[in-house]
Structure formats: structure tokens, C-alpha cells
Amino acid sequence: MNNLIDRRLNGRGKSTVNRERFMRRYKTQVRDAVKRMVGERKIEDMDQGGEVHLPKKDIAEPSFGFGRGGEREFVLPGNKEYVAGDRIERPQGGGGGGGGSGEGSGGDSQDDFVFSLSREEFLNIFFDDLELPRLARTQLGTADQFRSVRAGYTTQGAPSNLSVHRTLTNSLGRRIALGAALKREIAELETALAEGHCEDREAAEAELKRLRGRHAGLPFLEEIDLRYRNRTLRPEPIARAVMFCLMDVSASMDEDKKDLAKRFFTLLYLFLTRKYKQVDLVFIRHTEDAEEVDENTFFHDRKSGGTVVLSALELMEQVRRARYAEGWNVYAAQASDGDAFGSDPAKSARFLREILLPATRYYAYIELAPDEPQHPSNLWAEYEVLAEHAENFAMRRAARREQIYPVFRELFSTEAQ
Numbered sequence: 001m002n003n004l005i006d007r008r009l010n011g012r013g014k015s016t017v018n019r020e021r022f023m024r025r026y027k028t029q030v031r032d033a034v035k036r037m038v039g040e041r042k043i044e045d046m047d048q049g050g051e052v053h054l055p056k057k058d059i060a061e062p063s064f065g066f067g068r069g070g071e072r073e074f075v076l077p078g079n080k081e082y083v084a085g086d087r088i089e090r091p092q093g094g095g096g097g098g099g100g101s102g103e104g105s106g107g108d109s110q111d112d113f114v115f116s117l118s119r120e121e122f123l124n125i126f127f128d129d130l131e132l133p134r135l136a137r138t139q140l141g142t143a144d145q146f147r148s149v150r151a152g153y154t155t156q157g158a159p160s161n162l163s164v165h166r167t168l169t170n171s172l173g174r175r176i177a178l179g180a181a182l183k184r185e186i187a188e189l190e191t192a193l194a195e196g197h198c199e200d201r202e203a204a205e206a207e208l209k210r211l212r213g214r215h216a217g218l219p220f221l222e223e224i225d226l227r228y229r230n231r232t233l234r235p236e237p238i239a240r241a242v243m244f245c246l247m248d249v250s251a252s253m254d255e256d257k258k259d260l261a262k263r264f265f266t267l268l269y270l271f272l273t274r275k276y277k278q279v280d281l282v283f284i285r286h287t288e289d290a291e292e293v294d295e296n297t298f299f300h301d302r303k304s305g306g307t308v309v310l311s312a313l314e315l316m317e318q319v320r321r322a323r324y325a326e327g328w329n330v331y332a333a334q335a336s337d338g339d340a341f342g343s344d345p346a347k348s349a350r351f352l353r354e355i356l357l358p359a360t361r362y363y364a365y366i367e368l369a370p371d372e373p374q375h376p377s378n379l380w381a382e383y384e385v386l387a388e389h390a391e392n393f394a395m396r397r398a399a400r401r402e403q404i405y406p407v408f409r410e411l412f413s414t415e416a417q
Helices: 015-024 025-041 117-126 166-196 200-218 256-273 293-302 308-322 346-357 379-388 401-412
Strands: 051-056 113-117 148-152 228-235 239-248 279-286 290-293 329-336 361-367 395-399
Touching: 015 025, 015 395, 025 051, 148 166, 166 200, 239 256, 239 308, 256 279, 256 293, 256 401, 279 293, 279 308, 290 308, 308 329, 308 346, 346 361, 361 379, 361 401, 379 395, 395 401
Parallel strands: 239 279, 239 329, 329 361, 361 395
Antiparallel strands: 051 113, 148 228, 279 290
């Protein structure tokens, strides 16, 4: 009796490879299913896995079978109208020859294919085609990021890393070096025997035979010839980035608008923390005055007041100069209803154009207002002029919950970059 013991590391998940292969093959269908799930979820459930339903027709594959072939004759009972050789007319009224007309009501059917996505798989697909625009590798940061690079050859290693070319080159060199002296002695003895200069011919022939045996016995491959490709881990320059999240919490931002802004920034927070390891988040909220707050205060505090957008931009510049002046990719996302009065919109646009945009990789502005309002806000009008001349500035509008995710994708999609 033979006892087989499975000691593979993924013993409990032996179908992992098949699962990954399935997701690669039907990546488009799975991504579409995830998009449908996103539209039906609440924002607090956005970072959870779930069940994906794929229509059977999307994953159906052709199957092949062997027919009986040849010419066959058979009798159909109840036939009183036709004999062999008759031509049967096509049924009238568009009726086909299939028998599936009543399949939907009384016949058997197959449900959609359903499988569960883990949280990791869901987020990977969710943010698959999103990237920070114009992200540049700057300098070595504190994160441990290494790249495996070639580092010559070594005499020990795994069989899969064996360099056949280098091994055969060493083998050939060794055989040439060891056989050169033997070939020289063999040539001298052959010349002496041919010219008859040997006093003891039998001894010379025996010596020649021994030398030829030694030369022929040189091993083709020895352990000293083996060379393995060697690799080492080298620290790589990593892309360090900081994202400034600026949110208007003034009195004009009612609960619905604040909810939209929080949904946008929640998606942004999940996106950044999921896709990048070396990204700092700076949360700034503003009314008449701006203040830097923590994550919990930014998303859940109920502060309210007047509106001065310039205060948030000035605070962002102060923080950038103090903590992120060198070696950082600077990004910013601003959410507001555009309800700013007096000279604040013009001052904000000028400050953004002259101070912030030259120092940032990308600046995104989302205004919580209808797509085509009757009277665009003063802030939108000023920013719109700015967007015509700045390549690293983008602006969008959103008025309903279902618009947040499409707007987010438009701002950070790799296709738009």
C-alpha cells in the first residue's frame, strides 16, 4: 500500500491556480460585474468582498462531440404523409424547428454562475485601471522596496538557475587546459615512433596508449564547471507622494453635499491606501478659516460656518513647504459647492495658478452641483478659465450619489492620462 502525503503550502486551497486562471480569462466580465456591485453598495461597504453573478452566456464555451456519421435509415412512427425522397416544406409563420419555445415557463434552466470575491480581489479589480497622474520616481524613501537584479554567476544554486552556456564554456576551457599537455606528449611520442627514434618501441607504444586513455577519459562535465545565475535585491527609487484633501464644510454645504464630498474622499482614501504604500494623506477642512485635522474629524465632525476657499489653499502651501518641499509628488483634491463671494474666487484661482499648480503634479476639483446649473458659481467660473491653460488641473461636477464613482474614475483613470 502506498501512502501519499500532500505537503504543499496551499494544501487547503488547491484550486487557487484554477481560480486565478478563471479570473484572468474572464477579467472583462468580472470587472463589469464589480461595477454593477459598486452601483448597488453603500459607501461604508465599498471595501468588502461579495458574490459576483456572471451570466451563463458570458462564460459558455463551445463543446465538441463525435457524430454517428455515415448514411443512416430509420423509421419515424406515425408518419402517414411522407416517403423517402419527399421534400418537406418550411413551416409557415416563422416557426423554427427548435423545441425551446416553452423552455422558459415549464422547462429546466440554469442560473447565473456565482462565485465569491475576497476583499483583496474586489479592491484589486475595483482600482485596477486607476493611477495617480504624472507620478514620478523621486528618491529613496523609508519604505522597503527592492528589485531583483542579476548579479553575475555563482558556483551554487538551484537547478532552475543553471546557466547552460556558462557551464559548457567552463567545461570546454577545463578540458582544453588539462588536455593541452597530454596532447603535446602524445604528439611527441607519435613523431618519435614514426621516425624510429624510440629505443624501447613497446614501452613507447604502451605509454602512448596510456596518454590517449587519459586524454579520452577527461570528464565532459564536473561539479567545478557548474555556474548558476545569481540574483540580488537592490533598493529601487520609490515614488513618494502626498495627497492633500481639501473639503468645504461651510453652512452652504448641507448634509447631502457633505455626504457626496465624504463619498468622494472615501473612494480617494481607499484608492490611495490600496494602490500605494508610500503616500501621505493630509486632511484640511475649511470654513472662514482652514485647519488640518485627522481622518476621523475630517469624515465625521459637524463643524460649519462661512466660506473662504483661499484659507485652505494657503494652509496647504504652508504644510507643503514645511513637510513636503523636496522629493515628494504633491497632489490635491478639493470638494466644494462653489459658494464663495466677493474677491475670494479670484484670489483663490490666482493663488492656485501662481503658487500651487507649479508645485503639484495634479490638482482635482469636484463641485457638488448639477451638471449644467442655471448660474455657475463664481469659483467654477474662475477655475474654468484656469483649467483651459493648466494641464495638471481637472474639474468635474456631481449632484447625486451615483455620479460620484464615474466622476472619480474620470479624474484618476489611466485612459484619461
